[in-house]
Amino acid sequence: MPDTETGLADRPPLVLSERDNVAVLAARAEAGSDPLELGAPLSAAVAPGHKIARRPIGIGEPVVKYGQVIGYATAPIAAGEHVHSHNCEIGEHERAYRISDKLAEARAAIPRLNDGDIAGSFLGYQRADGRAGTRNMIALVATVNCSATVVRRAADILNASGMLDDWPNIDGVVAFAHGTGCGMASNGPGWEILQRVLWGHATHPNVGAAVFVGLGCEVMQVARMKALYSDGAETRFHGLAIQENGGTRATIERIVETVRELLPEVNRTARRPTPVSALKLGLQCGGSDGWSGITANPALGIACDLLVAQGATVVLSETPEIFGAEQLLLSRAASQEVADRLIERIRWWEDYAAKNGASLDQNPSPGNKAGGLTTILEKSLGAVAKAGATPLNEVVGYGEQVKGPGLVFMDTPGYDPVSATGQIAGGCQLVAFTTGRGSAFGSKPAPTLKIATSDRLYRAMREDMDVNAGDVLETGVSLAEKGREIHDRLIAAASGEQTKSEALGLGDHEFVPWQIGAVL
Template sequence: MTPFIRLHPGDDVVIARGQLLGGTAVENVTARGLIPPGHKVATRDIAPGEPVRRYNQIIGFAARAIAAGEHVHTHNLAMGEFERDYAFGADAKAEPPKRDATFMGIRRADGRVATRNFIGILSSVNCSATVARAIADHFSRRSNPAALQDFAQVDGVVALTHGTGCGMDTEGLGMHILERTLAGYATHANFAAVLVVGLGCEANQINAWLAHSSLREGDTLRVFNIQDAGGTRRTVEKGIALVNAMLPQANRVQREPCGVSHITIGLQCGGSDGYSGISANPALGAAVDILVAHGGTAILSETPEIYGAEHLLTRRAVSREVGEKLVSRIKWWEHYTKINDGEMNNNPSPGNKAGGLTTILEKSLGAIAKGGTTNLQAVYEYAQPVAAHGFVYMDTPGYDPVSATGQVAGGANIICFTTGRGSAYGCAPSPSLKLATNTALWQRQQEDMDINCGEIVDGLASIREMGQRIFELVLATASGRATKSELHGYGQNEFVPWQVGAVM
């Protein structure tokens, strides 16, 4: 193998496969100094202000003269304005031939299919978070194994708490988002039943939330407040009693063959590096194409991390309306960051930059590879229910726990999470698969990673082969196979609804 990777003939840079020493031959030039793994090397002289291309797309502009063989990074590459050709629907294509496959899912009475079988304890407000956790802790298989010993078909009782629910406009955008998020979790197929605990005087009143969400109490959804129950101890006791009453019914499930059309994957990347857009992201995209061909759904998100690459998605939109909705969310983010004295290039993070990513343009071009190549069927706002099948988009922040929370609220029953730096993440009630972008990470943190996409960089597997392996792992996970993050107990602390607006 060559010591570098060229992604497109029109690129101005190549990517170091491993650490390059000064004097190493890189195509027709010589590396000037040390080039870290995953970082970029200029293959020609680039004048100040000239665009620099990777993936045959603009990733930034030369901040000063860059010599052939020089390391290209934050010291000599900067953001800049350029026109995007949205060309709505120009690259839309015929739907792929339909394929059939099954997994062992849990079919609910209303026809929805689950990949896990939890009981959930949701807090309406931060003030009820402690009692929600206390209720769930009583059923912990680690600290109190006897509590669930007769309920082998129940995956656990989990508390999903958050830091908001009050100090906010009861009619504002922040409240609407919180209500949507809680409703999505309260009705998620992976919950056999849900208990919602409030304080009683908060802005997010439970009765108002039920009405706004068209929800009603029943055997699988119970709600009450600390103030009505008589305080902390009585609330915890009442919550434990309610869960005990829910457990026998929740335990009466059996896995059965279900079509792949019932799988909805939330696509995430965190702790990205220079290999993300070369290995794990395009491999996940290949798996998404297979999933879509089987009738499944994949949700791409993280709007600040598609910025500058959104034109590649609008070209795949099934209609101009779908493409324009995505552009409108981009414009909203430009305004939102501006009024908060920020900018869209506030991303990448320090870890991303250490891994070789220089600008948000570069990061975005690699990030959208997770979405594969099929048509963009629909665009959703945060936590809206996803009704379309195929490849869709949901507007979320780039912060992984917030983004994935919105996807799960929308119906994602599995999360696929690529990482090059080694993100620590899991999700409840939807299992999360971790995809390593490079072999060094896999070897260092194998207990946290589910699959090594670094084999692509090493020349041991193709993107298509890795995509098939990811798809098969998704089916096994949807059928009940535990992920690494589930084995470590991740999931309850990663529920983070998007908090928008002033804290009052």
């Protein structure tokens, strides 16, 4: 991929706040050039999205971007010098939290929409429990790794058979296979998480019927899940055990026949106009770069505010990747209880990382750093931007059902498939995924809409990217315009428009429940 954007070669470095002592390069700066015209030529080329100093920064002084501290200088930094991991590190960040001190501003940030400003509805599959789906799928849910191959083969047979062609209201058969379900404690957090995830996917509003498939002797038993979570809708679910159905081949055949019998009933549900308030959107970012917090993430944040204004729910997650920027969420917490829950989760993660020989400041990844992100503080500030500016109303555990409305935080790891699996288990019917380095992510049964941070990425991965946010820089499209475009694309996807990840068949291998606890 070329290093420069076609319309940015002559654009000066970006200053995002007057408080900033760094500027962000809009285009590649060659060795010997002086992008800020400070009489300080660069000793080596610097890639777009990276930072250069606007003025001298002494050892130990804060490095400021977005008007926020993103790290501290580990060496004297001259005006005009490249600022990155060779001379900047995280240090200590602000922990004197100011709870709800910007709650009034957050409430005022909810857009006031007039009649006709926005559609206000999507075409959804309305369920008997009052929820609505954006897809109508049949789920084959493995309770244990022993049945993973069985559900995958059965799904492949069904989707390739042409059997679904006569049922236009059914969007496919999906297999939820994983690598656990046995060899684990029969209680505790690992067991609870897997139960929530499996039940959350089987009962998801995008699922019209589900077939649980186990070996028969595993720790994760369907009957126990039903006893804990059942809402009396057992008729939607069917259970099979390989040990009781004649083995692998016979069980696959039984699954195929079971689904064949379910098709008429699942197909009876058709798309109908549904209020946008029924939507729950999972927010993800992966392969972030120096543009993520400038283009795609804040534009997605504006789209989220528009959704919240209509009564919808947006779900931010990835606790290790908001580390350092948690104050931005705590300052708009709807209550002390909500704030305390988020602080408790941050502290849990610090302890969890330390017990496993890691620390939260070891993020960002090598790819993030190549894209211009230096510290987790910088990455987190950009990541939080995708959640918009409205109040934080709720904090939930991994895979727990999200109530909403408004902005909700779900405690998850930063690993995208694990994080999105938890959001979908919690009821999210769509996922919005921003990326700067590029991503081949997809998800089922909730489709993913991917948003590129730059023109360069959008051109390079056009078949994977649904929305180009690079034109915010390239051609001067406003963040408000781009946020509205993302909002409209999300509503179209909710109404059945196929996303790029769906067209490519992605999402079958991104079901990854968080494995935590002892393997026995």
